[in-house]
Amino acid sequence: MMKQSIFFLALASSASAIQLTPDNWDAETSGKSVFIKFFAPWCGHCKALAPDWEKLTHEFEGSSTQLVAEVDCTAEGEPLCNEHGIQGFPTLKYGDPTDLQDYEGGRSYDELLSFAGENLKPTCSIKNLDLCDDAKKAEIEKLLAMSVEELKAAVEGEEKKIADADANFEAEVKKLQERYELLTKEVEDAKAAAKAAGLGMMKSVLASKEAGNAKDEL
Numbered sequence: 001m002m003k004q005s006i007f008f009l010a011l012a013s014s015a016s017a018i019q020l021t022p023d024n025w026d027a028e029t030s031g032k033s034v035f036i037k038f039f040a041p042w043c044g045h046c047k048a049l050a051p052d053w054e055k056l057t058h059e060f061e062g063s064s065t066q067l068v069a070e071v072d073c074t075a076e077g078e079p080l081c082n083e084h085g086i087q088g089f090p091t092l093k094y095g096d097p098t099d100l101q102d103y104e105g106g107r108s109y110d111e112l113l114s115f116a117g118e119n120l121k122p123t124c125s126i127k128n129l130d131l132c133d134d135a136k137k138a139e140i141e142k143l144l145a146m147s148v149e150e151l152k153a154a155v156e157g158e159e160k161k162i163a164d165a166d167a168n169f170e171a172e173v174k175k176l177q178e179r180y181e182l183l184t185k186e187v188e189d190a191k192a193a194a195k196a197a198g199l200g201m202m203k204s205v206l207a208s209k210e211a212g213n214a215k216d217e218l
Contacts, residue, residue, distance in 0.1 A: 017054055020070065022077075033067070034095070034120070035056075035103070036094070036100070038080075039090040045090060056113060073086055094120070098126075
């Protein structure tokens, strides 16, 4: 009985998805094409996907060029979720670890396996320049020729554009919310003023008069 328990625990452990964190991200993803699930343990859709994701992980276990893994956005993996702009769960991303793309296909095991088999292949990257077209190769070579300081400045510049866009979005949404609240109050005030002016009684008297006129006509 003890041996059986150990066997099943070992089997479950081997099938579990690799948990990525900032500490092991580079070591686990370097030189690989990846398929990653960003999730939260409390998420119902995440729980439903978990068994098939573990099967998929087991399918690619031990590959030197392919990785199927997951990131817990509520635990040590949270910084990775922030870095990749995760806003809903589960979010699936694939491709080059430095340039992840959104997966928008089906989520059954067969669909995930088919997609992974067709797309988890070496792609154009710094480590695979031979797979790049001339335009992409020129772009990478241009970046490689830059100093660390120049690259940091370029990254900070682009990230500032994103931060500015986010700040502008939030400011405009706040303005819309304030405008909405103002218009809502104007409508409520107009209704209250009409009620105070006797609108309800006016309608009642009007209905009574119209009913009386109808009887007179008969």
